[in-house]
Amino acid sequence: MAVLTLTKANFKDTIESNDFVIVDFWAPWCDPCVAFTPTFEAAAEKNPDIVFGMVNTEADPEIAEYFQVQQIPGILVIRERAGIHAQVGEIGAPALDEIIKWARAYDMANVRDFIARQNELVK
Numbered sequence: 001m002a003v004l005t006l007t008k009a010n011f012k013d014t015i016e017s018n019d020f021v022i023v024d025f026w027a028p029w030c031d032p033c034v035a036f037t038p039t040f041e042a043a044a045e046k047n048p049d050i051v052f053g054m055v056n057t058e059a060d061p062e063i064a065e066y067f068q069v070q071q072i073p074g075i076l077v078i079r080e081r082a083g084i085h086a087q088v089g090e091i092g093a094p095a096l097d098e099i100i101k102w103a104r105a106y107d108m109a110n111v112r113d114f115i116a117r118q119n120e121l122v123k
Contacts, residue, residue, distance in 0.1 A: 003044045006053035007060050015081055018051040022100070025067075025074040027058045032090045033073040039093045047100060077103045082111045 026033035044052035057064040077085040
């Protein structure tokens with residue numbers, strides 16, 4: 001699957017419409033970010049069941065601000081509309097593969113329970 005360009009126009013819909021999304025926060029002036037792009041694209045090809053998307057923090061700073069991205073490159077793993085892992089800094093393919101393996105195995109039961117409790121408090 002190709003890597004999506006995530007913007008203000010499609011970010012929310014992408015997260016709400018897919019159970020597993022990995023977001024790469026980057027900027028064109030960031031050499032480590034640009035160097036990571038082929039690794040991210042290769043991971044997307046190896047994992048077609050996961051949506052991979054990139055947010056250009058220069059073009060869409062509001063998304064980065066919402067997620068309090070202070071440093072790039074940065075990865076955010078989202079399952080069932082909940083952020084379960086954030087990774088800042090340069091990583092290689094083996095580390096990204098381990099993050100994906102961990103995220104696949106992550107038990108979402110506690111997250112679901114937490115969200116249900118929060119929803120009850122709001123009512």
